[in-house]
Amino acid sequence: MDRREFLKTAAVATAATAIKLNAPAQTVAADAGVPTLVAVRNGDPVTMFRKGIEALGGMKAFVKPGQRVVVKPNIGWDRTPEEGADTSPPLVGEIIRQALAAGASEVVVFDHTCNNWKSCYKNSGIEAAVAEAGGKILPGNDEADYVERTCEAAVIMKKAKLHKELLAADVVINVPILKNHGGAKMTAAMKNWMGVVWDRQFMHRNNLPQCIADSILYRKPDLTVVDAYRVMISNGPRGVSLADVTERKYQILSRDIVAADAMALRIIDYEPAKVPYIAMAEKLGLGIADPAKINIRRIDA
Amino acid sequence: MSRIARRLRILVAAIVCVLASLGFVGIIPMLPQAGTSMLNAVATGAAAALIAALLFVAFTYLFGRFYCAALCPLGILQDFIGWISRKRNGTRKNLRMLRYAILALAAGFALAGWVVVARMVEPFSLFGRIFGGLALPGFSLTMQELGVSWWTGAYTATTAGMGFGAATLLLLIVLVWWRHRIFCTSICPVGTLLGLFAKYGVFKMALSDSTCVHCGKCAKACPAGCIDVKAETLDNERCLRCMNCIAVCRTRGIVWHRGASKNRKHAKLTADPTRRGFLLGMIGTTLASFGLGRGLKPGSAKGVPARPAIYPPGAGSAERFTSKCTACLLCVANCRGNVLLPPDSRNRFVHLDYAVGMCEFNCNACSQVCPTGAIRPLALEKKKLCRIGMAVFHPDVCIAVVEGTACGACAEHCPTGALRMVQEPGDPCPAPVLNEDLCIGCGNCSHPCPVTPVTAMTISPIPIQVEAEDPQTYFKKQAAPLAPETDDWLL
Numbered sequence: 105m106d107r108r109e110f111l112k113t114a115a116v117a118t119a120a121t122a123i124k125l126n127a128p129a130q131t132v133a134a135d136a137g138v139p140t141l142v143a144v145r146n147g148d149p150v151t152m153f154r155k156g157i158e159a160l161g162g163m164k165a166f167v168k169p170g171q172r173v174v175v176k177p178n179i180g181w182d183r184t185p186e187e188g189a190d191t192s193p194p195l196v197g198e199i200i201r202q203a204l205a206a207g208a209s210e211v212v213v214f215d216h217t218c219n220n221w222k223s224c225y226k227n228s229g230i231e232a233a234v235a236e237a238g239g240k241i242l243p244g245n246d247e248a249d250y251v252e253r254t255c256e257a258a259v260i261m262k263k264a265k266l267h268k269e270l271l272a273a274d275v276v277i278n279v280p281i282l283k284n285h286g287g288a289k290m291t292a293a294m295k296n297w298m299g300v301v302w303d304r305q306f307m308h309r310n311n312l313p314q315c316i317a318d319s320i321l322y323r324k325p326d327l328t329v330v331d332a333y334r335v336m337i338s339n340g341p342r343g344v345s346l347a348d349v350t351e352r353k354y355q356i357l358s359r360d361i362v363a364a365d366a367m368a369l370r371i372i373d374y375e376p377a378k379v380p381y382i383a384m385a386e387k388l389g390l391g392i393a394d395p396a397k398i399n400i401r402r403i404d405a
Numbered sequence: 406m407s408r409i410a411r412r413l414r415i416l417v418a419a420i421v422c423v424l425a426s427l428g429f430v431g432i433i434p435m436l437p438q439a440g441t442s443m444l445n446a447v448a449t450g451a452a453a454a455l456i457a458a459l460l461f462v463a464f465t466y467l468f469g470r471f472y473c474a475a476l477c478p479l480g481i482l483q484d485f486i487g488w489i490s491r492k493r494n495g496t497r498k499n500l501r502m503l504r505y506a507i508l509a510l511a512a513g514f515a516l517a518g519w520v521v522v523a524r525m526v527e528p529f530s531l532f533g534r535i536f537g538g539l540a541l542p543g544f545s546l547t548m549q550e551l552g553v554s555w556w557t558g559a560y561t562a563t564t565a566g567m568g569f570g571a572a573t574l575l576l577l578i579v580l581v582w583w584r585h586r587i588f589c590t591s592i593c594p595v596g597t598l599l600g601l602f603a604k605y606g607v608f609k610m611a612l613s614d615s616t617c618v619h620c621g622k623c624a625k626a627c628p629a630g631c632i633d634v635k636a637e638t639l640d641n642e643r644c645l646r647c648m649n650c651i652a653v654c655r656t657r658g659i660v661w662h663r664g665a666s667k668n669r670k671h672a673k674l675t676a677d678p679t680r681r682g683f684l685l686g687m688i689g690t691t692l693a694s695f696g697l698g699r700g701l702k703p704g705s706a707k708g709v710p711a712r713p714a715i716y717p718p719g720a721g722s723a724e725r726f727t728s729k730c731t732a733c734l735l736c737v738a739n740c741r742g743n744v745l746l747p748p749d750s751r752n753r754f755v756h757l758d759y760a761v762g763m764c765e766f767n768c769n770a771c772s773q774v775c776p777t778g779a780i781r782p783l784a785l786e787k788k789k790l791c792r793i794g795m796a797v798f799h800p801d802v803c804i805a806v807v808e809g810t811a812c813g814a815c816a817e818h819c820p821t822g823a824l825r826m827v828q829e830p831g832d833p834c835p836a837p838v839l840n841e842d843l844c845i846g847c848g849n850c851s852h853p854c855p856v857t858p859v860t861a862m863t864i865s866p867i868p869i870q871v872e873a874e875d876p877q878t879y880f881k882k883q884a885a886p887l888a889p890e891t892d893d894w895l896l
Contacts (some may be wrong), residue, residue, distance in 0.1 A: 143894070143896055145894070182765065182766070182767040182768075183767070218817075218818060218853075219765055219766070219767070220741045220742060220765050220768070222557070222741075223741060223765065223767060223768065227767065243557055245559075246549075248549070248552070285813075285817065286813045286816035286817045286824075286825060286826045287811065287812060287813020287814060287816065287817050287826060288811075288813070304814075304853075305814070305853065305855035306855070308812045308813070308814040308853075308855040309804060309810065309812065309855035309856075310810070311810060311811070312810070312811050312812060312813070313811065338880075339822050339825075339880065341817055342817065342818065342819070342820060344820070344821060344822040344876045344877070344880050345876065345877045345880055345881065347880055347881055348880070352895070354895065354896075356896075367896045370895050370896040371895050371896060373895070395896075400896070402894055402896075
């Protein structure tokens with residue numbers, strides 16, 4: 105954390121405390137009732153998001169009027185929505201609509217894709233969904249759009265280039281899709297942050313799980329929405345055929361990116377030991393990994 | 406003085422410029438071209454190419470070489486260079502021997518399977534090398550340098566590609582400065598062939614017996630140099646139908662006539678006194694080069710061995726591709742993975758280089774755009790099975806094996822499931838295991854591999870492209886059992 109960032113955080117924290125002190129008692133009580141994590145199931149991604157975000161206090165709890173919002177889905181692959189490699193387009197659209205309704209000045213979407221970015225944006229259906237919802241989709245394939253930052257707290261990735269839109273945003277919403285992953289075993293909330301970093305090869309080369317945990321330090325998302333409607337359970341993260349994808353019809357919403365991954369493990373039915381970056385992130389103080397300590401609200405949509 | 410025809414020609418040429426540019430960047434299909442259609446018909450026997458070639462020939466037989474003035478991108482480019490250099494024209498020598506020799510050689514070799522000989526003279530290929538090799542990457546680089554946000558195209562800019570493009574353009578500029586469209590009247594084999602049809606065609610142009618006042622304005626305006634006022638001839642074989650002469654003539658001294666009926670006198674004057682000699686020479690040269698080409702037939706024992714490299718899906722084999730590709734670079738410009746490269750010092754043919762990119766699985770653009778049929782059209786589903794190389798794993802440099810670093814970048818990107826990360830008991834972390842049956846050599850493993858300077862996954866060239874096993878059926882056989890249906894919360 106550099107000085108400017110520290111001052112910013114300090115100022116925000118002070119302001120927040122001041123507001124809390126002045127706020128009426130019932131607001132504080134209502135805050136206490138907000139769970140750490142909301143799990144929704146048995147609905148379509150849009151309905152599940154509507155119920156889930158309501159339980160977290162509504163989009164207004166995250167987005168204030170005039171703020172710049174970045175929504176970061178997984179658009180890594182040149183595949184169709186049915187193939188379950190990229191985040192559900194209607195879900196991305198709904199998040200954008202709600203952010204704009206909450207007063208966001210602009211909602212920007214991007215991903216540093218694995219395949220040709222134009223094909224990914226188009227064939228995933230996300231480009232169309234973003235345009236329809238009134239958001240703006242930007243390329244993430246140009247190194248010139250990435251800005252170098254350093255982070256002392258990081259264990260390995262002490263410097264990294266991050267997308268300028270992410271750094272400029274007031275609010276960042278992480279919208280991954282839950283998948284099996286050949287290298288990292290599971291990809292959901294934290295693994296999706298590789299798409300805001302320029303040099304992925306560095307991460308692969310230098311202890312991938314630790315680098316994934318480190319990447320969150322550069323800009324923690326304010327909200328994570330894990331799309332687990334379609335779950336790729338084999339041949340991930342790209343998938344080979346429709347046989348790799350199964351419908352689980354879940355969604356996880358949380359301010360805590362580590363908790364989101366810790367619970368996503370159970371949807372894809374993996375042991376925590378299999379996905380070491382979750383424990384690493386908890387060690388960095390990025391969130392809670394122990395399910396017993398996570399305040400969960402379960403909703404049937 | 407009728408300027409309308411000339412203006413119409415310029416308008417059509419301008420539209421062609423726009424359409425050809427859009428074709429090159431892949432927004433619309435490329436306009437059919439006479440030369441590439443002929444080569445395609447010869448190389449693949451494709452009906453569409455044959456019909457296109459016949460239409461060009463039939464139109465030229467009827468009205469003359471309008472194609473050369475209004476539709477050929479290289480012709481339009483030469484007119485443009487001539488226009489900005491204020492090139493002055495005049496009556497030019499008729500270099501029959503040169504153009505017939507080039508046509509005979511090119512035709513003979515092309516018919517024998519060596520379409521590649523047209524590479525240095527086929528006009529669309531030359532234009533492509535300028536546009537796709539130099540102009541497009543140059544424009545793209547400039548736009549990126551200026552930070553123009555609406556420009557999102559990234560085109561492969563290689564030193565060799567830009568160098569060849571620049572050299573071709575320079576040569577063209579020199580030729581235009583020297584003798585304006587001498588390339589079209591004396592070198593271009595497509596023009597020569599069309600010219601022969603124009604020469605014996607239906608509607609021809611000529612200097613009028615009655616209205617021509619021999620002022621010579623037309624000859625000075627003619628970029629082909631095909632008007633000789635003193636001899637009162639207009640050589641329809643070389644005439645590009647640019648309509649410049651009609652535009653400058655004040656006495657309506659240039660007329661259209663049907664065949665040889667009206668201006669018999671002029672037809673006689675343009676007739677070649679040693680026609681038989683030329684005809685024999687032509688046929689002899691064509692047959693000789695055909696025979697030579699057959700002797701060196703692509704793939705024959707006597708043939709030059711093709712350079713092993715990764716060639717685009719649909720190329721068939723190294724031998725086939727290197728005997729057919731005229732390097733127009735249309736595939737290079739349309740390559741979504743930016744992995745197709747122009748010929749360079751190491752490989753004199755269009756090829757893939759996984760150091761710069763990877764072949765996008767969900768894309769068959771190169772095989773769809775190839776105008777000469779050097780890359781056969783492949784349906785997307787077939788292309789996804791087309792093996793263009795074979796992955797080779799080098800455990801001695803793989804960081805998962807050597808350093809125990811859990812990486813998996815290769816398996817992560819593999820689109821066919823040919824690579825997977827497997828952890829044997831005692832291994833520090835999972836390492837890649839290759840199933841060769843599923844590998845198509847697309848380089849999606851090699852390109853993202855973080856090992857430098859030589860990646861732990863490389864792709865070896867294979868001599869003949871074959872169909873790999875279909876992953877859809879392969880994995881259906883061993884699909885993972887689905888989790889049991891349960892009403893309990895999973896979390």
